[in-house]
Amino acid sequence: MTVNLGVDVGGTGIKGAAVSVDGALAHRSERATPASDMDAIAGAISDLVRELADRCDRDGETVGAVGVACAGFIDASGSTVLFAPNLAWRDAPLKARLEASVGRPIFLENDANAAAWGEFRYGGAREAEDMLMLTLGTGVGGGIVTDGELLRGSEGIAAEIGHLRVMPDGHRCGCGNRGCLEAYASGTALVREARELVRGGSPHAGMLRDLCGGDPDRLTGELVTEAARAGDAAATELFADLGQWLGEGIASLVAVLDPELIVVGGGVSEAGDLLLEPTRAAFARQLTGRGHRRQADIVGALLGNDAGMIGAADLAARRAGVA
C-alpha cells in the first residue's frame, strides 16, 4: 500500500502522519516547534519525516510523496518560505534543506491552503468544485479552490484573506497594517475583546471574570467558548460580534470569488453554531445581489486539526504525480 506523508508546521507544534489515498491517518507523531531557530525547525521536521517513513517501512507501506504545510508565504514553486510572521523564516530555502536531510522530494504548501485542500478533497467541501475556507486560529488563514484547482496566485501567496481590510484605521494586525479581517475575526481578536470586557468592570462580564479568576490576562479562547456554551450572555455576544465581522467579510469575499460553499475551520470554529449562526445571518444581510443569486452555505470544517496534514499529503502526491 502506498501512503503519503503530511506534516503541518505551526507556531507551537509540528504534527505529522501517514495519509492513505482515502484520507485516513496513521502513525501520528509530533514535535514542539523551536520557533526562534530556523535550523532547529528544519531539523525537527526532518526528524519527524524520517520517523514516519521508518514506521511506514516497518509496516510494509510505500511512501509516495511528502508534503509539508507551513504557516507562512510559500513561493509559487513550493521551494521557499518567503515570510512567516510567527516563525523565524525569511526567504528560507526550506525544500532544499529538508530534501538534503531527508533524502526524499519534499513539497511545501501554505498551511491554510493545505487545510482548505484537505477539506475540499475529504472534508466539508468534498461535494463542491468551488470553495473558500477560512481557518480561525491565532490569525485568519484562507484557502480558495476554483474549478477544482487551488488558487495559488502569481507568486504562490494568494488567499491571504485574513488581510482583507475590513475597517480603515482599525485594530492593528500582526501583519503590520490596521483593520485586517484577522484583527476582528481571529481567536486573538476574541480574546482581546473578552479581556477588554472584563477590564471594563461591567457586571455583564461576571462569568468571564470568574473563569479567569479576576485576571483578564488568563482569559483564553477556550474559556470564552466554555462560557458561551454555558449560556453566558457576554461570551455569546463576543461570538456574535466576531460572527458579524466574519459574515460581512465573507460577503466581500463571495462578491470577489463566487464560491459554491464556505468552510469555517480552526480552533475558534469549535464554538459551532455560537459562531456560525451569527456569521450566516451577517452574510445573508450583506451579500451583494442577494435575492438574485443562490446564497452559498457556510459550514463548519470536518477534519479539525488534521486538515493541514491531509491536504499537504494529497497536494504533494499531486505535485509528485503519484496521486
Next chain:
Amino acid sequence: MTVNLGVDVGGTGIKGAAVSVDGALAHRSERATPASDMDAIAGAISDLVRELADRCDRDGETVGAVGVACAGFIDASGSTVLFAPNLAWRDAPLKARLEASVGRPIFLENDANAAAWGEFRYGGAREAEDMLMLTLGTGVGGGIVTDGELLRGSEGIAAEIGHLRVMPDGHRCGCGNRGCLEAYASGTALVREARELVRGGSPHAGMLRDLCGGDPDRLTGELVTEAARAGDAAATELFADLGQWLGEGIASLVAVLDPELIVVGGGVSEAGDLLLEPTRAAFARQLTGRGHRRQADIVGALLGNDAGMIGAADLAARRAGVA
C-alpha cells in the same frame, strides 16, 4: 477571413464591431440603449448583430462567433442575465431570445469580465498570466484572470469587486449595501464628492464652481478631470482621495488573489497619473507582506471603450471552439 462579433451593452449605449483574430476592430456600429424595456434592448442588440453580420458578409468575411457583454450578473452557462442594476432585466433568458432573433449562437458575458479578458488578451496585460482589472465608470466593475483563465465562480458572477466593502456603515451603494468600493472609487463617487465640495462653499472649490457655472448638479467626471489636468488643487485632491480608496482596495484584493498585474480602466482612469500615482502610493503602503513579496504593477488600460467588445468576441470564439 474569419472574424468574431463583439457587442457591449451599457446603460446608455450598445456598441458592436467585428473583431479580427489579432484583436483589430472593423464595422463599428452603435445604438442607444432603451434601458427601461427588456424586449426593446434585446431587439436593439439583435438589430446591431444582424447589421454587423451583413456588413461582414458583404466584405467576404466569415462570422465565427458572437459575444455580447452586459452590465449585469450573467449565469455560469452564459444564458441568462440574473440581475442588472442599471438595466430592466431580472432572470432574463437573453441568450435564447437573441439566438431566436439573430439565428446564430450567442455567448453572453459580464461586461467587466469581457473588458478584463480583452485587456488580458490584447491590451495592458497581454504579457501576464494572472491579472486583475478594475473598470471605473458609473460603478466599479472587475475581472480576474488566474492561470490564464477567466475566474467566473460557481454561478458565473465572480469578480464583482466593486462590492467589496471598504467602510462599515459607509456611503450607500447602488447594490443596496453601504460602504462598497464602488461607493468610493467610481465616477459616481468622484462627482458626489466634487458636488459636496462645491456646495460647501469653500474658496478651495473655486475652479470647480466656475466650471459648473455655480450649479453643482452640472458637475461631471469630465469637468473634474479637466480641472485636475489644469492643475486645480481641489480637483487633484479629489483624484488623490479616490486613488487612496482604490489603492487600499486593490491591496485587499491582492491579498486574496495575488495577481501579477493590475489594470485600471474605465472613464475615470482617463485622468491617468492623476489617479494612478495616488493609487500606487496607497497600494504600496497597504499591501500585506510588503517587503517580502514582489509589488504588482498597477497600469492603465490600453483598449479604452473597445475592451468589452474585443473581450466578448474572443471569449465567444473560445466558447464556440473557433478560437
